[in-house]
Amino acid sequence: xxxxGASERFQEAIEASGAERWHDALLAAAVLSVGRGALGGxxxxxxxxxVRDAFVDHLIAGFGNAVSTRRLPPGAxxxxxxxxxxxxxxxxxxxxxxxEGLLSAVTAGLMIVPMAERLEPGTAATLAEAxxxxxxxxxxxxxxxxxxxxxxCVLTDRLALHVSLDGIPLSATRAALPxxxxxxGKQRDWHAVGLPNRLLExxxxxxFAAGHGSARAHLHLFxxxxxxxxxxxxxxxxxxxxVGALRxxxxxxxxxxxxxxxxxxxxxxxxxxxxxxxxxxxxxxEPTPEEAEAxxxxxxxxxxxxxxxxxxxxxxxxxxxxxLLVSERAARQAKQAGKAGAEMRKARRGRPYAxxxxxxxxxxRPDLLATLRAAxxxxxxxxxxxxxxxAGGEGxxxxxxxxxxxxxxxxxxxxxxxxxxxxxxASGSTxxxxxxxxKGAIEQLLARCxxxxxxxxxxxxxxxxxxxxxxxxxxxxAAKRRLAALPGGGPTPLAAGLKTGLELALSVRRRGHTPxxxxxxxxxxxxxxxxxxDRALAARQADDIARRYRAExxxxxxxxxxxxxxxxxxxxxxxxxxxxxxLRAAAASxxxxxxxxxxxxxxx
Amino acid sequence: MLKPFPFSxxxxxxxxxxxxxxxxxEPLLGGVLIFGDRGTGKSTAVRALAALLPAIETREGCRxxxxxxxxxxxxxxxxxxxxxxxxxVVQKPAPMVDLPLGATEDRVCGALDIETALISGEKRFExxxxxxxxxxxxxxxxVNLLEDHLVDLLLDAAASGVNVVEREGISIxxxxxxxxxxxxxxxxxxxxxxxxxxxxxxxxxxTLDNLQQRIDVIRRRDAYETDPEAFALSWAxxxxxxxxxxVTARALLRAVTISDMIxxxxxxxxxxxxxxxMRGELTLMRAARAAAALEGRESVTWADIEAIAxxxxxxxxxxxxxxxxxxxxxxxRALAALxxxxxxVPAQTVNAAKAYAxx
Numbered sequence: 001x002x003x004x005g006a007s008e009r010f011q012e013a014i015e016a017s018g019a020e021r022w023h024d025a026l027l028a029a030a031v032l033s034v035g036r037g038a039l040g041g042x043x044x045x046x047x048x049x050x051v052r053d054a055f056v057d058h059l060i061a062g063f064g065n066a067v068s069t070r071r072l073p074p075g076a077x078x079x080x081x082x083x084x085x086x087x088x089x090x091x092x093x094x095x096x097x098x099x100e101g102l103l104s105a106v107t108a109g110l111m112i113v114p115m116a117e118r119l120e121p122g123t124a125a126t127l128a129e130a131x132x133x134x135x136x137x138x139x140x141x142x143x144x145x146x147x148x149x150x151x152x153c154v155l156t157d158r159l160a161l162h163v164s165l166d167g168i169p170l171s172a173t174r175a176a177l178p179x180x181x182x183x184x185g186k187q188r189d190w191h192a193v194g195l196p197n198r199l200l201e202x203x204x205x206x207x208f209a210a211g212h213g214s215a216r217a218h219l220h221l222f223x224x225x226x227x228x229x230x231x232x233x234x235x236x237x238x239x240x241x242x243v244g245a246l247r248x249x250x251x252x253x254x255x256x257x258x259x260x261x262x263x264x265x266x267x268x269x270x271x272x273x274x275x276x277x278x279x280x281x282x283x284x285x286e287p288t289p290e291e292a293e294a295x296x297x298x299x300x301x302x303x304x305x306x307x308x309x310x311x312x313x314x315x316x317x318x319x320x321x322x323x324l325l326v327s328e329r330a331a332r333q334a335k336q337a338g339k340a341g342a343e344m345r346k347a348r349r350g351r352p353y354a355x356x357x358x359x360x361x362x363x364x365r366p367d368l369l370a371t372l373r374a375a376x377x378x379x380x381x382x383x384x385x386x387x388x389x390x391a392g393g394e395g396x397x398x399x400x401x402x403x404x405x406x407x408x409x410x411x412x413x414x415x416x417x418x419x420x421x422x423x424x425x426a427s428g429s430t431x432x433x434x435x436x437x438x439k440g441a442i443e444q445l446l447a448r449c450x451x452x453x454x455x456x457x458x459x460x461x462x463x464x465x466x467x468x469x470x471x472x473x474x475x476x477x478a479a480k481r482r483l484a485a486l487p488g489g490g491p492t493p494l495a496a497g498l499k500t501g502l503e504l505a506l507s508v509r510r511r512g513h514t515p516x517x518x519x520x521x522x523x524x525x526x527x528x529x530x531x532x533x534d535r536a537l538a539a540r541q542a543d544d545i546a547r548r549y550r551a552e553x554x555x556x557x558x559x560x561x562x563x564x565x566x567x568x569x570x571x572x573x574x575x576x577x578x579x580x581x582x583l584r585a586a587a588a589s590x591x592x593x594x595x596x597x598x599x600x601x602x603x604x
Numbered sequence: 605m606l607k608p609f610p611f612s613x614x615x616x617x618x619x620x621x622x623x624x625x626x627x628x629x630e631p632l633l634g635g636v637l638i639f640g641d642r643g644t645g646k647s648t649a650v651r652a653l654a655a656l657l658p659a660i661e662t663r664e665g666c667r668x669x670x671x672x673x674x675x676x677x678x679x680x681x682x683x684x685x686x687x688x689x690x691x692x693v694v695q696k697p698a699p700m701v702d703l704p705l706g707a708t709e710d711r712v713c714g715a716l717d718i719e720t721a722l723i724s725g726e727k728r729f730e731x732x733x734x735x736x737x738x739x740x741x742x743x744x745x746x747v748n749l750l751e752d753h754l755v756d757l758l759l760d761a762a763a764s765g766v767n768v769v770e771r772e773g774i775s776i777x778x779x780x781x782x783x784x785x786x787x788x789x790x791x792x793x794x795x796x797x798x799x800x801x802x803x804x805x806x807x808x809x810x811t812l813d814n815l816q817q818r819i820d821v822i823r824r825r826d827a828y829e830t831d832p833e834a835f836a837l838s839w840a841x842x843x844x845x846x847x848x849x850x851v852t853a854r855a856l857l858r859a860v861t862i863s864d865m866i867x868x869x870x871x872x873x874x875x876x877x878x879x880x881x882m883r884g885e886l887t888l889m890r891a892a893r894a895a896a897a898l899e900g901r902e903s904v905t906w907a908d909i910e911a912i913a914x915x916x917x918x919x920x921x922x923x924x925x926x927x928x929x930x931x932x933x934x935x936x937r938a939l940a941a942l943x944x945x946x947x948x949v950p951a952q953t954v955n956a957a958k959a960y961a962x963x
Contacts, residue, residue, distance in 0.1 A: 038829065081706060082704065082706050121746075121749055122705055122706075122746075122749050125705050125745070125746040125749050126704060126705045126706050129702075129704060129705065129745055129746075153642065153789075154642070154746065154789070157642040157643060191826075191829075191830045197819065200819055200822065201815060201819060204815060204818050204819060204822070205815055208813075208815075208818070213641065213643075213811030213812075213813075214641065214642045214643030214644070214811065215643040215644065215645065215811070215812075215818070215821050215822070215825070216642065216643035217643065218643075218818060218821070218822050219822055219825055219826070222822050222826060223826075354751065377716070377721050378716075378721060380721065381721055381727065405771070
């Protein structure tokens with residue numbers, strides 16, 4: 001009955017961690033309701049559900065009834081934010097009447113931003129710009145599922161607190177904060193709370209070590225630490241408040257709870273840590289109970305030297321915050337390694353992002369509503385003009401007067417599709433296996449990428465030259481037919497393969513797609529462009545062409561398909577500016593997964 | 605209106621401060637682009653600068669910030685036909701206009717006044733942000749996220765100093781001399797090279813990596829937030845010193861001279877770096893004058909050029925994908941190379957000049 005005991009302990013650990021996280025969330029809400037505009041707001045990472053609703057309700061209740069709460073409608077544009085002329089009311093009253101924009105409606109209130117990870121950078125910047133003068137608090141609801149999805153950092157940089165509700169069971173949400181920590185009429189000015197320089201130094205260097213260099217993040221830490229001290233009824237910030245601020249703002253916490261006597265020593269950090277660093281076993285996806293418990297045990301109730309321990313842990317590299325840099329609060333957004341296709345403007349389909357006065361292409365149909373809106377203010381003027389030209393004839397027709405300059409057109413944009421170009425070494429003895437794997441990968445990719453309208457092409461090089469075996473296509477049937485008979489064997493004309501790949505990539509780019517070149521090879525070429533068997537010349541030519549890949553800024557993946565990794569392939573990847581992967585026993589699914597990550601924008 | 609954070613209380617970021625002061629001294633520089641990480645004090649510095657500058661004189665009720673002595677035809681307050689000029693000359697703070705990202709073309713350039721059009725059926729021009737920014741600053745945060753057609757419009761007005769509106773049956777032109785300041789975070793998108801080139805100065809700023817400086821930032825900011833008035837008062841003397849420097853430099857600017865020797869080396873530098881067009885050299889010359897004026901000198905030295913060359917030239921270099929080093933080291937290298945050949949060049953020039961004089 002070992003299993004039962006283990007699962008019970010597992011359950012307990014989960015509950016304990018849930019309760020602890022919920023406590024933190026409530027604490028963050030209490031801090032926010034004290035700090036308000038000085039803190040900017042709260043970044044809430046959670047899927048929609050009961051736990052999130054409970055938290056949001058709690059937060060709004062903490063703000064009191066007097067505060068106006070607005071919800072940003074998804075896809076809100078700038079006129080929804082800033083307000084615009086209310087034409088109907090203006091015409092009726094004969095006075096300029098502005099519709100109230102969301103930003104002015106929410107002054108000094110609470111703005112809820114649902115689906116913050118989908119927020120357009122422009123909207124986010126508008127919002128961020130208005131936050132400071134208007135003193136409103138933003139609650140960004142982030143439902144990101146993937147690691148690289150996140151709200152725009154122009155917004156998150158201004159939000160002091162970060163709460164993640166993952167892993168909190170609904171049962172935990174019944175708990176409330178201890179009475180001492182809630183606002184019970186003892187509101188004192190938290191600006192008056194003192195913070196010694198040494199503590200501030202430690203806090204800032206910790207934040208900096210975790211990669212948070214923004215002065216705003218530091219100011220937020222400074223404020224939150226003092227608010228925490230005030231909530232606990234202190235006049236001076238103590239180390240536990242500083243630790244709390246680091247946890248609530250940046251998600252920095254100790255990974256495991258050692259008793260205070262066993263402070264992690266710099267000399268022996270590995271010994272105390274290995275269980276957590278090991279990835280879970282390949283067969284059982286579930287961590288063992290011990291691991292889970294150690295990882296989930298709440299941080300210790302902050303002994304006096306907690307801050308020094310955090311610092312020691314940072315230098316030992318054993319702090320949760322450092323891994324959380326990636327998962328919980330990224331210090332900066334990494335540049336996307338693979339591009340999911342650059343944005344294409346002047347597109348015929350896609351999301352409308354603006355209206356313009358000129359049609360983006362010749363047969364674009366006008367946007368009727370925007371056109372009427374543009375024409376409406378001039379109706380009286382035009383009627384007067386018509387009346388004048390008819391010399392006092394009937395001037396008051398009810399038909400709207402619409403002129404050429406009134407016409408407005410939607411502008412649309414969408415992500416340009418990607419094209420994966422496989423350049424495959426079909427020479428030598430391993431060729432047949434490799435070709436089979438590549439074929440499998442291509443078919444899998446095509447089966448999946450139709451939705452995104454991505455395309456795949458295949459170039460194989462062997463014997464004297466390179467052949468375009470599969471021109472860019474998204475048809476699975478065509479690909480299967482063409483790939484059925486793929487020849488292999490012979491010497492390696494690497495330069496010719498790269499050259500054909502480059503030409504195809506550039507032509508794909510000219511068509512508005514984003515090319516991704518996947519080079520599969522097992523070594524240096526031995527046939528030059530002209531077909532002569534001159535190893536030195538072939539290497540020089542291959543290098544020259546590879547450098548052009550880098551100069552053109554092409555996204556390239558280089559896959560080493562030799563039985564053992566070879567320096568020649570690494571050198572080639574270097575020249576290409578490519579990511580190098582070694583696929584010793586490449587399964588088709590592994591390869592297609594790799595390429596698909598590159599195509600959808602994540603790090604391969 | 606909250607008092608802005610004092611300019612002189614900003615910790616570090618000397619390049620940015622210098623670039624902004626130079627632009628304040630010489631508006632013809634053509635704008636400043638500040639690229640850098642979040643939370644490095646970009647917007648704080650710009651707002652602070654506008655508050656620091658001396659007030660401008662204009663007539664009461666003027667919405668175009670006309671000079672009192674030379675009224676513009678477009679301005680009804682300054683040049684009302686027939687009416688005697690009754691409106692008095694007033695002082696107002698140097699304009700600092702924030703361009704919101706969501707602004708429309710109408711709002712920026714000005715457009716038909718819809719209110720009068722709707723009510724009385726009369727055509728009247730409603731001036732936009734460009735008119736409001738005349739003789740002051742126009743600040744665009746996140747300039748890299750602004751729609752391209754708006755950026756074009758801004759840069760055109762900034763370079764020509766005039767805003768021309770020809771639409772909806774209105775034809776008007778008015779002065780729009782302002783210093784364009786754009787800021788942004790390059791991680792969120794780049795500017796097109798054509799636009800980059802039209803900014804006079806570009807500075808890259810980084811987060812401070814000195815712990816003591818960071819603590820100063822936090823302490824000062826906190827003191828400011830607790831009591832803005834008292835904080836501003838405690839920095840008033842330093843602010844006055846900076847203001848005086850700018851005023852003196854403005855008066856001095858036209859008198860600053862550049863020797864032919866420095867001009868020729870300056871052209872050599874631009875040639876060495878392969879910079880297209882003349883704009884780099886012209887801006888370098890103007891910027892050098894402004895820098896010297898700020899120092900209170902009447903002549904430009906080579907040290908001035910060396911100090912400002914990166915901020916004038918960095919963003920004009922062609923990007924070389926094979927050169928991983930940034931553009932600042934390239935400029936330093938070019939400067940060093942120029943220095944190395946310096947000993948020969950003047951000698952040759954002098955000889956050539958002698959030969960010319962004798963011949």
